[in-house]
Amino acid sequence: MAAPTDTPTPVSLPANAVELRGLTKIYQPTGKAGPKHALKGIDLAIPRGSLFGLLGPNGAGKSTMINILAGLVNKTGGTATIWGHEVSEHPRRARASIGVVPQELNMDPFFTPREMLELQAGLYGVPKKERRTDELLEAVGLADKADAHARSLSGGMKRRLMVAKAMVHTPPVLILDEPTAGVDVELRRQLWEYVRTLNKSGTTVLLTTHYLQEAEELCDTIAIINHGQVVACEPKTTLLRRVDNKALCLTLERDLTAPPPSLEGYTVELPEPRRLVVRYQPSRQRAGAILSALAASGIGIVDVTTEESDLEDIFLQLTGGAHSDTGVIHAA
Numbered sequence: 572m573a574a575p576t577d578t579p580t581p582v583s584l585p586a587n588a589v590e591l592r593g594l595t596k597i598y599q600p601t602g603k604a605g606p607k608h609a610l611k612g613i614d615l616a617i618p619r620g621s622l623f624g625l626l627g628p629n630g631a632g633k634s635t636m637i638n639i640l641a642g643l644v645n646k647t648g649g650t651a652t653i654w655g656h657e658v659s660e661h662p663r664r665a666r667a668s669i670g671v672v673p674q675e676l677n678m679d680p681f682f683t684p685r686e687m688l689e690l691q692a693g694l695y696g697v698p699k700k701e702r703r704t705d706e707l708l709e710a711v712g713l714a715d716k717a718d719a720h721a722r723s724l725s726g727g728m729k730r731r732l733m734v735a736k737a738m739v740h741t742p743p744v745l746i747l748d749e750p751t752a753g754v755d756v757e758l759r760r761q762l763w764e765y766v767r768t769l770n771k772s773g774t775t776v777l778l779t780t781h782y783l784q785e786a787e788e789l790c791d792t793i794a795i796i797n798h799g800q801v802v803a804c805e806p807k808t809t810l811l812r813r814v815d816n817k818a819l820c821l822t823l824e825r826d827l828t829a830p831p832p833s834l835e836g837y838t839v840e841l842p843e844p845r846r847l848v849v850r851y852q853p854s855r856q857r858a859g860a861i862l863s864a865l866a867a868s869g870i871g872i873v874d875v876t877t878e879e880s881d882l883e884d885i886f887l888q889l890t891g892g893a894h895s896d897t898g899v900i901h902a903a
């Protein structure tokens with residue numbers, strides 16, 4: 572897909588595609604519930620060209636943030652700038668600079684993909700001769716479904732159509748809200764591939780996700796928010812280096828009934844009589860010292876593997892959130 576060029580842009584391209592400064596949102600009291608401080612002074616910069624992941628447990632404030640960017644929720648304080656346009660000062664320009672793919676697949680089942688994209692382009696005031704309907708359908712692999720009724724599309728095709736719909740006005744910034752929630756593994760991979768392609772062609776992508784693996788595989792920069800505040804915002808590789816924790820997993824030559832005394836000072840588990848897991852801090856401990864200690868105790872080793880910490884460890888450390896076996900994050 573061509574790099575976005577025809578969106579109203581400042582003379583020089585902004586270093587940050589999205590910039591939030593002291594962004595606050597207080598929802599007014601409803602019924603018996605008091606006011607809700609959903610965003611408590613968010614400072615966040617999303618570099619131009621990045622594939623940025625926004626993580627947080629339920630209720631952290633992700634949707635509020637995205638809805639402010641999309642012009643659907645009014646902020647209480649601070650600034651939110653998209654492609655150089657502050658959302659309250661230049662709402663039309665700010666809105667023209669982003670495409671939002673919402674979580675829900677809201678589409679009229681009787682429209683065809685072609686009609687839907689044409690309608691959306693009309694809503695954004697894209698002149699007929701500048702429309703990219705066929706190009707977009709081709710890009711999301713729906714060229715052969717251009718004139719089929721939307722109700723005949725599979726779930727995956729509908730999601731791809733939503734992405735095409737968000738791109739009709741060629742926004743430089745694309746926001747995907749939980750793009751793969753409830754989507755099967757194969758389709759998830761296809762969507763990731765497409766998001767990567769869009770990003771490589773110059774579109775800055777911001778995605779929220781409950782799947783930590785998604786953020787770990789796809790995003791180059793990750794922000795974690797919790798209770799309306801940013802608790803981390805770093806390149807993924809820096810973030811992953813934060814947890815100073817590694818495990819040495821050893822298969823032993825003979826059965827053990829208890830961890831060997833020579834490993835005192837390490838966190839040691841013996842999940843099976845011939846399997847030993849030794850956790851250590853690479854910044855101050857060496858795997859070699861563990862192996863030497865075992866050799867000194869006369870314990871032969873058949874095989875060795877290591878386990879690094881992943882985004883889940885960092886997420887849990889920063890949010891105190893709970894995480895299920897399916898890789899989905901839950902509220903603390």
Ligand SMILES: Nc1ncnc2c1ncn2[C@@H]1O[C@H](COP(=O)(O)OP(=O)(O)OP(=O)(O)O)[C@@H](O)[C@H]1O
Pocket residue numbers: 598599601607608609627628629630631632633634635636
């Ligand atoms: N319209 C509203 N009125 C009052 N409170 C709201 C409203 N919308 C959201 N909230 C509250 O603001 C907080 C942040 O909600 P938000 O939906 O932004 O979180 P989230 O991170 O998107 O969560 P989820 O992952 O569950 O979608 C929550 O405590 C929520 O209950």
